Amino acid sequence: MTKIAVIGGGQIGEALTGGLIASGFDGQDIVVTNRQAERREEFEETYKVKTTDNNQEAVKGADVVFVCVKPYAIVDMLAEINDSLAKNAVVVSMAAAITLDKLEGAVGAQVSVVRSMPNTPMLVRNGMNIVVPGENVTSEQLDTVKELLSTVGKVLEVTEDKMDVAAALAGSGPAYYFLVTEALIDAGVNLGLTREQASELANSTAAGAGQLLVESEQNASSLRYGVSSPGGTTVAALRELEESGIRGAFYRAIDKCVERTRSMN
Numbered sequence: 001m002t003k004i005a006v007i008g009g010g011q012i013g014e015a016l017t018g019g020l021i022a023s024g025f026d027g028q029d030i031v032v033t034n035r036q037a038e039r040r041e042e043f044e045e046t047y048k049v050k051t052t053d054n055n056q057e058a059v060k061g062a063d064v065v066f067v068c069v070k071p072y073a074i075v076d077m078l079a080e081i082n083d084s085l086a087k088n089a090v091v092v093s094m095a096a097a098i099t100l101d102k103l104e105g106a107v108g109a110q111v112s113v114v115r116s117m118p119n120t121p122m123l124v125r126n127g128m129n130i131v132v133p134g135e136n137v138t139s140e141q142l143d144t145v146k147e148l149l150s151t152v153g154k155v156l157e158v159t160e161d162k163m164d165v166a167a168a169l170a171g172s173g174p175a176y177y178f179l180v181t182e183a184l185i186d187a188g189v190n191l192g193l194t195r196e197q198a199s200e201l202a203n204s205t206a207a208g209a210g211q212l213l214v215e216s217e218q219n220a221s222s223l224r225y226g227v228s229s230p231g232g233t234t235v236a237a238l239r240e241l242e243e244s245g246i247r248g249a250f251y252r253a254i255d256k257c258v259e260r261t262r263s264m265n
């Protein structure tokens with residue numbers, strides 16, 4: 001049975017723990033760390049996992065160590081747990097914008113490290129996790145990491161040169177869809193819908209369109225053609241969006257997101 005350590009039981013650490021438990025992993029094979037006693041109790045009660053505030057103890061004997069602390073804390077955290085890692089352990093960093101080079105530098109040359117980037121739909125087990133394996137990672141370790149992450153959504157492996165762009169689409173992506181949804185709600189309210197009505201319409205439409213994109217055999221363009229009757233109402237709305245520069249805005253937004261990530265590396 002795979003032994004798992006989750007270092008930093010915050011939002012992402014909890015989402016992962018919840019996904020693992022819901023998929024049938026035994027809580028006694030998972031140890032979660034947090035500095036707050038109250039938070040540790042919450043994990044024990046809700047997920048029946050082991051907890052500790054001692055990160056070094058937590059990683060002893062763990063096959064997979066998910067490090068879910070904030071990016072500014074990850075290098076120090078890796079240095080803290082380094083000597084306690086099991087020989088065959090694989091360390092998975094969930095920290096945004098921290099390169100494999102930095103991660104591997106912090107744990108030492110022999111350790112297997114996977115750089116991963118989740119997104120917040122992971123909280124409802126519908127996330128998109130991007131993974132980049134470091135050079136010491138065996139195919140067996142990578143398969144295990146992918147299997148564990150797939151309890152909270154989809155997993156896509158990329159090479160590190162693609163990570164920043166992939167993260168700009170999926171890691172930051174939920175924010176773009178939330179912004180579009182907010183704008184639709186305000187537009188509906190502007191024309192007389194109550195905020196509740198507009199929210200229900202926009203939220204359910206976002207969820208339904210998302211599900212259709214993933215489940216249908218058609219790509220985004222064909223799905224859009226399907227709701228764009230010639231000379232119709234939707235085409236009139238789409239023309240307005242195109243003339244307002246929505247496509248160019250997304251090209252520029254993704255450029256900016258990648259540029260910002262690279263300035264932080």
Ligand SMILES: NC(=O)c1ccc[n+]([C@@H]2O[C@H](COP(=O)([O-])OP(=O)(O)OC[C@H]3O[C@@H](n4cnc5c(N)ncnc54)[C@H](OP(=O)(O)O)[C@@H]3O)[C@@H](O)[C@H]2O)c1
Binds near residue numbers: 013033035036068
């Ligand atoms: N949320 C997202 O949308 C998202 C998306 C992609 C990637 N990520 C990445 O996921 C990681 C976690 O983000 P998050 O949103 O889950 O942050 P978070 O909710 O703040 O969780 C971080 C957790 O780590 C704990 N922690 C910090 N230092 C610790 C230590 N020395 N020992 C034990 N626990 C410690 C914190 O506990 P304390 O309360 O004690 O500080 C907190 O519970 C980040 O690196 C972030 O870049 C997040």
